[in-house]
Amino acid sequence: MGILSWIVFGLLAGLIAKLLMPGRDPGGFFVTILIGIAGALVGGFIARALGMGDISGFNLGSFLIAVAGAVILLIGYRMIKSRG
Numbered sequence: 001m002g003i004l005s006w007i008v009f010g011l012l013a014g015l016i017a018k019l020l021m022p023g024r025d026p027g028g029f030f031v032t033i034l035i036g037i038a039g040a041l042v043g044g045f046i047a048r049a050l051g052m053g054d055i056s057g058f059n060l061g062s063f064l065i066a067v068a069g070a071v072i073l074l075i076g077y078r079m080i081k082s083r084g
Contacts, residue, residue: 007040010038010040011036012063012066013039013063014032014037014070016036016067017039017074018074035077039070040070043068043070044066047065
């Protein structure tokens with residue numbers, strides 16, 4: 001259930017990341033959701049590599065990992081797009 005959990009959490013994390021970081025994103029709403037999915041995957045891999053756990057089911061810790069990954073990728077995406 002790991003990858004499926006990351007994808008579901010990613011959808012939610014993308015929405016939460018957008019709420020935490022309001023503003024106009026290049027690419028719009030759907031790109032933000034895709035960044036949320038990728039952020040949840042990246043957050044899960046980083047957390048597992050650092051020994052902090054991973055997304056193992058629908059719980060608060062897993063959700064926070066997914067949101068953190070989504071926020072990190074959204075910040076990076078905004079920085080890259082603002083340069084171009």
